[in-house]
Amino acid sequence: MAAKIMRSLVRLTLVAAFLFFSIGFVQTGIPGLGLAPAQAQSAGSVPCNWSGNISDTQFWRAIRKGVTGTVSIPDRKAGQLVQSDGDELRAFRQGPMSQFGGWLLIGSLILLGLFYVGRGRIEVESGLSGKTIERFNSFERFVHWLTASSFVILALTGLNMLYGKYVIPTLIGKEAFASLTMFGKFAHDWIAWAFILGIIMMFFSWVRHNIPNMADIRWLMAGGGMFSKGVHPPARRFNAGQKIIFWVVIVGGASLSGSGLALLFPFEIEMFAGTFKIINVFGFNFPTELSSIQETQYALMWHGIMALVMIAIIIAHIYIGSVGMEGAFDAVGTGQVDINWAREHHNLWVQEMESMDEGPVSNRAPE
């Protein structure tokens, strides 16, 4: 009797299980057979038509891809539930941008090393006379170093934000790296103002000496005399190479400052949609409708790219202004350069100074 009851119960549970799972398969389709659920999503609509003619999958896919709805609260960016451009930005920053940036910086160091091995230190060929001429007054030197010091601090703290995590935690530990980076981030945000002021003052101090002219073309054709001894193409106060550095610093510095300000004041300063509109006039097809978050993401990307390019160029500038060329540093050090150095590198400028000056150009006796 008991055995009969048991058999009936087992049969009942089997039937129940069969019914239960077959309903499940109708709902979801049978795995492996590719049989689509017939009644669940016919013509793309879900049961009961609660979301119109759109299936769950389509609905969530659209949200995942960043579709923006409407909200009645003031903050309209809340109308977008998932904005995943940040994911792509991070992949780009940690991937190609870090890699190419790294190769750019290492490459420029290697090139400078090769240049040093091939050419050596560029010396004053006629020897130091001991007589000097004022190259930059104290204000110009101040402006140079205001810009230079702030740039170096910005470069170091910025590179730490991009590459620090790969190197520094292994040296000083994670906690110390976290504190260092937090401190560096504040330093970066604040010292930026000194840099901005520096490039504005530098622009006004030196722009009139940096207008391109025919002598620049001759200077460039002669490679600036940098690759062979005894070649000194004529130059006025700034040669073509220096003019390039000047304009890179002004244009690049302005671009870094602009994108940096957009990052300091996100959702307030936005400039990319407007810039893209202008660029598109030249046949490009950049997006001109950007959300606030996309604006910030473009600013971050551009700020990083510009910074890496600028740092690579400035490394070359620092090289030629210090170890690379005898007598150059004095221009921004004491402001007094050797008259022979000046005649070799800026002969037209020396002539201008001599014709303007009543007295001798040199104002310091040999030491």
Add this chain to the structure above:
Amino acid sequence: MGDRWRSMWMGTIAAIIIAMVAGVVMTEMKLSSAQKFSTASTRL
């Protein structure tokens, strides 16, 4: 030697002073990132 680096130090010290002033001003503005990114923000 001291002369050689004087301009450099003047520029560096000025940069640090400007940074400190900027730091105070920006902190006084009290725009924490929580406020900047808040969904209650009406700034668009």
